[in-house]
Amino acid sequence: MYLVRKRKLGRSETLDLFALESGRVYTMAKVWFWRIVRRKGIWLSEGTLQRLLANGQPTLLHSQSAQKSIQCFFEALRTWRRARTRNPDLRPPRKRKKFSKIIWKDQAIKVREGRLVLPNTRGTAPVIIDDWLSAKPVQVELGWDGKQYELRASYKTEPRETSQGFVASVDLGEVHSAVMGTDDVHVILNGRLLRSKRRYRERLKAKLSAKIDRKQKGGKRREKLITSKRRQLKKLDNQIRDIEHKLTTAGIKALHEAGVRKLVFGDLRDVRVGYDKGRGQNQRMHQAPLGRIRSYLVYKGLRLGWQESDFQDEAYSGKDCPRCGQHNNPKGRNYSCASCGFKAHRDVVGQVNILHKYRGVRSSHVIGAMASPIGIRWTPHLRCSSKLVGADHAVSLSRIPRL
Ligand SMILES: [Zn+2]
Missing domain, CATH: 3.30.420 (Nucleotidyltransferase; domain 5)
Incomplete structure (x- = not known):
């Protein structure tokens, strides 16, 4: 089983750059996938698209991280396929992503002198996280928590020996x-307390949604309210x-x-x-x-x-x-x-x-x-x-x- 350690990283232009790059790779996979569906009527498998795009433009990301970004698109596709059986109106993933999470895999990650080193492609500086006192994670994800960047380090934990009791x-x-x-x-x-929080949440949601509906579409006030509601x-x-x-x-x-x-x-x-x-x-x-x-x-x-x-x-x-x-x-x-x-x-x-x-x-x-x-x-x-x-x-x- 896996345990996840999180660390907030704030915002920085460097991290923006990598999130943008991951979004670009995701979008490229999406665009090519649907382009081939449109032109040839073929739904490519993940492996085939990976091979096709591997010879494409260079990326700032570590090769495995780029692969992961492509995988994210196929993950969204799989989720849609599963959910479609229950809800036939559901649309497949067609959205471009400006930013996307970056994932580093096991072999790429290094811990050196109390620092977590997340390498990118050759010639691009790695992402370095200082004061890393934990062991080496098996996977690291750099995502957005709505306000700032968040590092999610996954650890595989051996469950303790199952005991009778x-x-x-x-x-x-x-x-x-x-x-x-x-x-x-x-x-x-x-x-x-939980129930009262949940009820309050529903009331608040209804109240704010009603308020938002009264505002003009595309207006500034509406945008403001939507952010506030979120x-x-x-x-x-x-x-x-x-x-x-x-x-x-x-x-x-x-x-x-x-x-x-x-x-x-x-x-x-x-x-x-x-x-x-x-x-x-x-x-x-x-x-x-x-x-x-x-x-x-x-x-x-x-x-x-x-x-x-x-x-x-x-x-x-x-x-x-x-x-x-x-x-x-x-x-x-x-x-x-x-x-x-x-x-x-x-x-x-x-x-x-x-x-x-x-x-x-x-x-x-x-x-x-x-x-x-x-x-x-x-x-x-x-x-x-x-x-x-x-x-x-x-x-x-x-x-x-x-x-
Ligand atoms: Zn009785």
Whole structure:
């Protein structure tokens, strides 16, 4: 698996030059590709076009970087082909690019005396990044983050040896981003702040779009508003990502300490009675905000040497009693069984039921009283280390009082 380190580089004319050059190579590939389609009716393969263009004009970029820029065009073409099956109106990539990202590959990259050296073609000075304390990356990408240049260095990390341990189930949701745990340990990632940020984002988007629509097309005020909208939404996106990262890191850490080495996700994709409105709609309703949380949890677990995660159909998991199997309709935050008197935190019931289903038991008589869950809530003005250590500084862990 890969890890990416980012570094902001500001703006400079030298970097502009290389981004322009990469954009030129991309555009050249695009132009020639469509020209040959038009004239000969042939869709060239990536390899053929690479060979054709290799003898063309010289470029400032390292030969492999130039190849990568051409690859970017074919990547866009592949994305279009995949998406076309779902949306036939989608148009293929035809836009010229003035600027484009530059990619350096493994063999080209060098680290010397604490500096990262990114070579260009012979006779052109390399891009040098000072104070490079990390190891040599396997790939480096120089892109634009909307304001300035950003260096993205990829590292291949050997996942730690997969180890056996407890399986934890995960119930993803809106109010709580995730409820996860075993029979004894339950961790709740509080998602209220996330939800309010997401809602605010949608409101802001609607408000600004309406404002933009009232302005004259091509006008200066309209341009200004569009830039402002982009900036404001980007800021909110960054806040949302930050909260999601800190919550999931703290959650995984808590589970790791409890001996968990595998996750099982309640699968929202199959059955949801009353919510079945076709595959697309179901996915939008259930997965859109949840997919990212899930992917964060998965890779953060793998990074600690956990096993590959699994899915478990979770129909009715919020309603069945985990002790006797009775079907109840809980109201409010608390779950209580009409048949056996079992009481628990409502959100934890779904999580425990997913675990039971995964093990192939409908209910478990061993469950007496459930342990009170650990709540993880994001608090502002606190920093989070990129490593798992130190994650508690970013979030507050609190014991939710026992029922
Ligand atoms: Zn019961």
